[in-house]
Amino acid sequence: MENKIITDLNKDLDIKYHPNIKGVQIIEGKNNFPISWLNQQGYCEYQLYLQYFQGVKVGETQAMTTGTNVHNQLEKKFQESATPATFEEVLEFSKTEKTVTREMFVISPEYGIRGFIDEIWMTPEEFVIIDDKPGNRAYGSTINQVRAYCLAFKNMINDKRKIVGALRQRGTDNIFWSEEFDEDAQKSIKFIIDRMNGLFEGEKPFIKTKNPNKCKSCRFQSYCIHD
Template sequence: MEQKNIIGYSKEYEIKDHPSVEGLKIIEGKSNFPISWLNKQGYCEYQLYLEHMKGIKTQATPEMTHGIQIHKELENIFKESSTPSTFEDAVEASKKEASMSRECFVIAPDYGIRGYIDEIWMTPDEIVIIDDKPGRTPYQSTMNQVRAYCLAYKNMTNEERKIKGALRERGTGNLFWIEVFTPEVEKEIKFTIDRMHGLFDGTKPFIPTKNPNKCQSCNFKNDCEHAN
């Protein structure tokens, strides 16, 4: 499978900072959040409020630092052995010859989402979008993250090939969860994305977790009035 390093995109977007929500952008006139925030939303929505609405900062955990380091190392190795390509050329070429890319940026202003896919396999028959995670448990939050990547990719390309989302155990080749991005799955993730936008525009409340185990391991527990 040919390795292609995505270095450019044919379309440019007007991007502005959101006036009150840190990390949120205004892209093509619509609020746009990083897809990785879906992982936080599934863990505890109130984390999003504390971090991005109130601006509370926390220190990165050893697990987070280790994950970032692994990502960087894999990206550097990939760049050394890959061929530069634009996103559009890579997608078109993959209809005849299989290829793979890492840290592939996707954006869907229509849905207000953006993010970097850890790894994407593009073959003449299907697209497989992979997100690396520690452990082997497919949580709702991590599944939603991959589904949003699938939605953004489909929105960018009008892809007619089958799209699959997958979770892979970090540092291994173990795909421990994989699903076809069906119309039913697409409908569900659009509903979740709409809820996220409702949180930030004030039409929906941030709901804190009721799981005391999550509270105990949360970096925001000392600043959260809902901590158990």
């Protein structure tokens, strides 16, 4: 198994900041948002509105800070044994040998999404797209997130190998959910991405969660008109 750091993914794209929505960029003329927002979209769309349309700033939770620290430690350890290579070189190399890369930036101007994939296993048979999560429950929002990474990755390659999306408990080897990124998964995530674009364009309303327990632990509670 080889560890590789991909070095050549800064594409020459036409990028502008969205005039009203913090974090949305206009890439090749189309709204483009961070894939991590899908996690928040599944929790409560009104949080997205407060944070990115209203510019409300709140601090991180302790769980978020711990998550970032674990993530950084894993990245540092990986880099100690990884060698640099271009994306094309890694794709080619992995046709004969299992290759692991971390923190790969993916971007799809076509679907309007971008983000960093925690870890990718590239083997002669398949690509496994792994997103690390703090717990071991597969929520709809986290599944959407990993599906979007799969979609962006698929959009960047010309390769017939199978793509698998997976969720792993952060800091462990416990893959607690996985699926092949098939036609149904693609259809499902494209529907969610269309919804996000509807929110950005003002065509659809931001729907608040119906779960009062989510509000109880919401960082935006004091700014929210619904609470």
